[in-house]
Amino acid sequence: MAAARAYIDALVSHDASAVPLAPDAVRYEMGLKTGRSGAHIARSLERGPQFRVIEGVRDVTAWREGETVRTRYAIDTTVLGVNLVVAQVTEEFEVRGDAAIHRIDARIRPRPGPVFRRRGRGRKG
Numbered sequence: 001m002a003a004a005r006a007y008i009d010a011l012v013s014h015d016a017s018a019v020p021l022a023p024d025a026v027r028y029e030m031g032l033k034t035g036r037s038g039a040h041i042a043r044s045l046e047r048g049p050q051f052r053v054i055e056g057v058r059d060v061t062a063w064r065e066g067e068t069v070r071t072r073y074a075i076d077t078t079v080l081g082v083n084l085v086v087a088q089v090t091e092e093f094e095v096r097g098d099a100a101i102h103r104i105d106a107r108i109r110p111r112p113g114p115v116f117r118r119r120g121r122g123r124k125g
Contacts, residue, residue: 001062003101004069004093007045011054011075016042022100029106041104053077069093085110 006019021042027035035041045051055078062071070092077085087110094103 001064001069003095003099004062004071004091005060007093007101007104008057008060008071008073008091010045011051012057014046014051016045019045020100022096022098022102025100025102025104027104027106030108034106035104038101053079067094067096069095087111 003020010016010019019042021038023038025035025038025041026033027041035044054075056076058074058076060071060073062069064070070090072088072090075087075089077087087108089109090107092103092105093101096102
């Protein structure tokens with residue numbers, strides 16, 4: 001579980017140095033391959049524009065099922081200090097006996113951040 005937590009922490013810190021990624025690690029987001037190697041995933045965490053907007057992670061839950069660590073959490077994204085989107089993330093990490101992440105599968109459900117919510121309209125939550 002430490003490997004998955006290091007990855008989630010790197011989403012906010014943009015420092016992937018503590019994330020144990022296997023050289024042949026891959027990442028899939030909504031079924032599309034978004035990471036082709038451990039080095040590519042690390043570079044994306046540190047410099048990728050899709051990760052640079054992540055301001056915070058909260059409500060993290062994690063559990064292990066064999067070699068799979070399953071996580072659920074919320075991310076807050078900001079641009080110029082404005083919280084635009086809150087996303088619910090479900091991620092599965094394949095962490096083998098070497099304690100390195102070999103595969104990440106992410107499902108992301110974005111919803112408008114507080115700046116777009118109007119009082120008394122739309123769904124709650």
